[in-house]
Amino acid sequence: MPSSGRQALQGIKVADFSWSAAGPITTRYLAAHGAAVVRVESAGRPDVLRTSSPFKDGKPGVDRSGNFAILNANKYSISLNLKSPRGREVARKLIAWADIVAESFTPGVIERQGLGYDDIRKIKPDIIMLRTSNQGQTGSQAKQPGFGQHLVGLSGLSYYSGWPDRDPLGFGMAYTDVIAPRFAVAALIAALDYRRRTGKGQVLDVAQLETAIHFLAPQMLDYTVNGRIGNREGNRCPYACPHGVFPCRDEDTWCVIAVFTDAEWNSFKQMVNKPWAEDARFSTLLYRKKNEDELDRLISEWTINFTAKHLMELMQNAGVAAGVVQSPEDIINDPQLKLRDSFWVIKHKILGLVTHLGRPFILSKTPAQPRIPAPCLGEHTEYVCTKLLGMTDDEFVELVAAGAFD
Amino acid sequence: MCGKILGDLGADVIKIEPPNGDLSRSIAPFYHDIPDPQKSLFWFAYNSNKRGITLNIETADGQQIFQRLIENTDFLIESFNPGYMDGLGLGYSALSQINPRLMMVSITPFGQSGPHKDYKSSDIVSMAMGGFMYICGDADRPPVRPVAPQAYLNAGADAAAGAMLAYYHREMTGEGQQVDISIQESVALSSYLAVAYWEISRFRMKRYGNSRLLGSRVLSRMVWPCKDGYVNFVILGGATGSRTNNALVKWMDEEGMLPDFMRGIDWDKFDLATVTEDLMNLLNESVERFFLKHTKAQLYEWAIRTQAMLYPVSNSEDLLQNVQLSDRNFWTKVDHPELGDTITYPGAWAISSEANLDIRCRAPLIGEHNQEVYEGELGITKEELTMLKQSGVI
Numbered sequence: 001m002p003s004s005g006r007q008a009l010q011g012i013k014v015a016d017f018s019w020s021a022a023g024p025i026t027t028r029y030l031a032a033h034g035a036a037v038v039r040v041e042s043a044g045r046p047d048v049l050r051t052s053s054p055f056k057d058g059k060p061g062v063d064r065s066g067n068f069a070i071l072n073a074n075k076y077s078i079s080l081n082l083k084s085p086r087g088r089e090v091a092r093k094l095i096a097w098a099d100i101v102a103e104s105f106t107p108g109v110i111e112r113q114g115l116g117y118d119d120i121r122k123i124k125p126d127i128i129m130l131r132t133s134n135q136g137q138t139g140s141q142a143k144q145p146g147f148g149q150h151l152v153g154l155s156g157l158s159y160y161s162g163w164p165d166r167d168p169l170g171f172g173m174a175y176t177d178v179i180a181p182r183f184a185v186a187a188l189i190a191a192l193d194y195r196r197r198t199g200k201g202q203v204l205d206v207a208q209l210e211t212a213i214h215f216l217a218p219q220m221l222d223y224t225v226n227g228r229i230g231n232r233e234g235n236r237c238p239y240a241c242p243h244g245v246f247p248c249r250d251e252d253t254w255c256v257i258a259v260f261t262d263a264e265w266n267s268f269k270q271m272v273n274k275p276w277a278e279d280a281r282f283s284t285l286l287y288r289k290k291n292e293d294e295l296d297r298l299i300s301e302w303t304i305n306f307t308a309k310h311l312m313e314l315m316q317n318a319g320v321a322a323g324v325v326q327s328p329e330d331i332i333n334d335p336q337l338k339l340r341d342s343f344w345v346i347k348h349k350i351l352g353l354v355t356h357l358g359r360p361f362i363l364s365k366t367p368a369q370p371r372i373p374a375p376c377l378g379e380h381t382e383y384v385c386t387k388l389l390g391m392t393d394d395e396f397v398e399l400v401a402a403g404a405f406d
Numbered sequence: 407m408c409g410k411i412l413g414d415l416g417a418d419v420i421k422i423e424p425p426n427g428d429l430s431r432s433i434a435p436f437y438h439d440i441p442d443p444q445k446s447l448f449w450f451a452y453n454s455n456k457r458g459i460t461l462n463i464e465t466a467d468g469q470q471i472f473q474r475l476i477e478n479t480d481f482l483i484e485s486f487n488p489g490y491m492d493g494l495g496l497g498y499s500a501l502s503q504i505n506p507r508l509m510m511v512s513i514t515p516f517g518q519s520g521p522h523k524d525y526k527s528s529d530i531v532s533m534a535m536g537g538f539m540y541i542c543g544d545a546d547r548p549p550v551r552p553v554a555p556q557a558y559l560n561a562g563a564d565a566a567a568g569a570m571l572a573y574y575h576r577e578m579t580g581e582g583q584q585v586d587i588s589i590q591e592s593v594a595l596s597s598y599l600a601v602a603y604w605e606i607s608r609f610r611m612k613r614y615g616n617s618r619l620l621g622s623r624v625l626s627r628m629v630w631p632c633k634d635g636y637v638n639f640v641i642l643g644g645a646t647g648s649r650t651n652n653a654l655v656k657w658m659d660e661e662g663m664l665p666d667f668m669r670g671i672d673w674d675k676f677d678l679a680t681v682t683e684d685l686m687n688l689l690n691e692s693v694e695r696f697f698l699k700h701t702k703a704q705l706y707e708w709a710i711r712t713q714a715m716l717y718p719v720s721n722s723e724d725l726l727q728n729v730q731l732s733d734r735n736f737w738t739k740v741d742h743p744e745l746g747d748t749i750t751y752p753g754a755w756a757i758s759s760e761a762n763l764d765i766r767c768r769a770p771l772i773g774e775h776n777q778e779v780y781e782g783e784l785g786i787t788k789e790e791l792t793m794l795k796q797s798g799v800i
Binding site: 006008009010011012029033052053054055056058065066067069070071117135136137138139140141142144145146147149150151152153154155156157158159160161162163166167168169170171172173175178179181182183184185186187189190191192193194196198200202203204205206207209210211213214215216217218219220221222223224225226228229230232233234235237238239240243244245246247252254255256258260316319320321322323324325326327328329330331332334335336337339340342343351354355357359360361362363364365366 | 407411412415416432433434435437438439447448450451452498516517518519520521522523525526527528530531532533534535536537539540541542543544547548549550551552553554556559560563564565566567568569570571572573574575577578579581583584585586587588590591592594595596597598599600601602603604605606607609610611612613614615616617618619620621627628629631636637638640649709710713715716717718719720721722723724725726729730731733734736737749750751752754755756757758759760761763
């Protein structure tokens, strides 16, 4: 049970110059757990997610993107004109205020704005800077342009995913954008701890490519040790059978069934209660693997009679691992995820009640809490300047007049 | 994965295995294809930078030793079914009495409580229940899971993030806590884009195979066959795509493979929001024909030279030959004296100006550090250790 209202990162301040997905997903973990995260944005060059689908009512607009909203709960937004000297002055104040500076531009871009690590450590010597990028800050191809959707190809995730007899999987989303942040969060907190112990800040260079390869480490070792390149495995598993996705009664609905042990196979057989299940061809794992195509076909003829949810419950009650291939609406309504507050429905000025990513996990005594919806662009410019940076109203008005904000 | 991340960050991680070794030691691939618990490459991959001891925590002696270990432990990472540790008297409520500063990181398929907490699961079940598989695969086949075990890896990396957040709180307040990781939840958060589409426009993303969905609801190809494999290429619009598109058109023209209709397109103004399916299909045909004449290395060299957005669909061999990864010294050689060999691993996943996150030591052998930990650090005598060995405790 939570012992107090305290949040894990209470008091930690983040100046977040990052954009698109990987950077903001990283700072989302921090914001969810109580850090004050200020997204440093620009109306002149808005975050690419603000201009990407899906939009409320299908109408584009910087405050209408669901893609932006879902990733940015609990954060403030300031709209800063970094081309103006007074805008850069506000940026420097924000860096002096912050414990952590995050950025995710193509390597070299932030240096050109005078906000590279060597610049910002002059403003705040113990600053912690997170630089997240596609391929890292160094190396001959560091500046190669691209998005997360390209990285699923470059990293090997595509090649090893999908059906062995078909093209590699395109994923349909920038999967590496959700991999790198998990590593980056762990490293950032380690850096905060290091600063506490030694008084020293640091810069962290996290490449999406490299973190993603760690999700394929066994495949890499198979090559470096055995010289084997390997291939896609579809839904099969070398040590389980049946192990796959089976069609259910309603259109395009599916249930996963995974049988690992003899005891589970016996339970499965009893549940199915068909003569073919007793066939000698399916009596052991090795026999089932040998006749897996046929077994999958017979199971599919049986599963098509059930709804996916009913089939999952039948299997689970019999002690067999099974799960519905849940659609987006299924996971939003999933009782288990609801109980855990995995998604936060927060009222947004433009989008109305809208789903944001919520708790990534539950810290028993300091659970993450929703505070504010994803910000509209520049929504907190005045608040950040006057309340967080401590400017007077007159100073703020003067900055507005001087073109510090856009 | 969770323990490895903490180990890479410099923590002294001790992997506690049952006396016959951890189950994941039986997962392929194996060193030189010899199926042996000391030779699993899967085990090697996720257990470097750890020490290893064996302990049977289902025995009374094992439980007592475990409790002594916990007295001086910061993080306990466990992935037993909910309630199992409680049943042994080693649940969070008991362990926090011994060490209130402990962070107990519990990773389970669905979490510590709730209607599905006792459901049986596996990687593919978590990928399905977390919504990720729904958008993976071809329209004419069942959903397909991404390369195993992505659900476990998502959750393991999340667990490291959660563990560190809890650690920060403890350093500030002295208070430990339990970190409850649900593998399904980790996967669900990775499925955010499909959730956003559903929530904002009641549009259900489906399986687009080698393609992706555009805002105009037209499919845009991502994975293309080439002469010796595949490349990843996305036709992008406007300013974002113009450099790549113009460079490609120029190259196709040079090789006499540019169809007239492509010559007529103003690539600086090409707009994905209004592109028709027919035009996309025509583009796909022409571009595919061109890619099929070239190898992935040729195509990638062109992309690097012209700063175009095209990448190989790499396999392990391609990655080992990738210039950028060598430039960054990503690959790291690790000694395996027990095999008389040195193995190349993926190295540091982050470069810090203050610390080195590279691999310091290979994964432990079964019980490799029993003597070091039990005798050297817990003060168990040699005689006791022999008795514990014979009674199957270690």
